Amino acid sequence: MIRAIVTDIEGTTSSISFVKDVLFPYAAEHLPAFVASHGDKPDVKTWLDATARDAGLDPADRGAIVATLLAWIREDRKATPLKALQGMIWADGYESGAYRAHMYPEVAKQLRDWKASGLPLYVYSSGSVAAQKLFFRYSEAGDLTPLFDGYFDTEIGGKREAGSYARIAEAIGVEAKAILFLSDIAEELDAARAAGLQTTWLCRPPLECPPNPAHACVDRFDAIMV
Ligand SMILES: CSCCC(=O)C(=O)COP(=O)(O)O
Numbered sequence: 001m002i003r004a005i006v007t008d009i010e011g012t013t014s015s016i017s018f019v020k021d022v023l024f025p026y027a028a029e030h031l032p033a034f035v036a037s038h039g040d041k042p043d044v045k046t047w048l049d050a051t052a053r054d055a056g057l058d059p060a061d062r063g064a065i066v067a068t069l070l071a072w073i074r075e076d077r078k079a080t081p082l083k084a085l086q087g088m089i090w091a092d093g094y095e096s097g098a099y100r101a102h103m104y105p106e107v108a109k110q111l112r113d114w115k116a117s118g119l120p121l122y123v124y125s126s127g128s129v130a131a132q133k134l135f136f137r138y139s140e141a142g143d144l145t146p147l148f149d150g151y152f153d154t155e156i157g158g159k160r161e162a163g164s165y166a167r168i169a170e171a172i173g174v175e176a177k178a179i180l181f182l183s184d185i186a187e188e189l190d191a192a193r194a195a196g197l198q199t200t201w202l203c204r205p206p207l208e209c210p211p212n213p214a215h216a217c218v219d220r221f222d223a224i225m226v
């Protein structure tokens with residue numbers, strides 16, 4: 001019996017295109033000015049220093065740090081310092097109304113139905129927890145944050161590592177086999193299964209579920225068996 005649901009965002013609740021074609025370009029465009037104006041604030045400097053450490057750069061070389069972060073955005077690198085900084089930059093875009101987060105049309109109703117039936121809901125995304133909260137607060141379907149009981153990002157570990165899911169189960173306080181993890185990425189589902197979680201694979205059109213999927217596979221949230 002499922003007693004909690006943990007969902008991925010990109011490709012699962014929301015389109016890959018919104019993240020890649022709207023959020024990432026916005027972050028790339030605003031990153032240099034953001035670092036110039038906010039780079040000495042402690043919560044920003046911490047992540048610039050972490051970028052320098054990870055990339056083997058001089059922490060005083062802000063030009064090289066910005067160039068590295070821009071390269072990481074182009075590569076879609078799921079690096080924790082980049083994700084933290086992107087979240088801070090995206091806040092302005094959401095608050096100014098430059099964009100709202102895409103939600104597949106059936107997602108909000110299904111989340112509400114699960115919540116109303118007593119299932120706690122969690123998010124696990126490579127985006128920072130702050131970015132996840134913005135994403136669901138400023139969604140096309142309105143503010144969905146009241147539906148969620150908690151958020152996890154790569155500070156708990158990478159999404160392709162079984163240990164991350166074991167730690168999430170521990171944090172939620174529900175045994176792994178009673179947690180359903182939803183994702184569009186087979187390697188993430190493999191890692192969740194290795195930690196004992198149940199899994200469902202979202203293959204959003206134009207993708208299709210393969211003939212003998214390694215995980216229960218659906219094309220929309222209201223087809224998920226709970
Ligand atoms: C939550 S904000 C945008 C998502 C993001 O930055 C990202 O890399 C998406 O990764 P996911 O783990 O949700 O597939």
Ligand SMILES: [Mg+2]
Pocket residue numbers: 008009010011012183184185
């Ligand atoms: Mg995804």
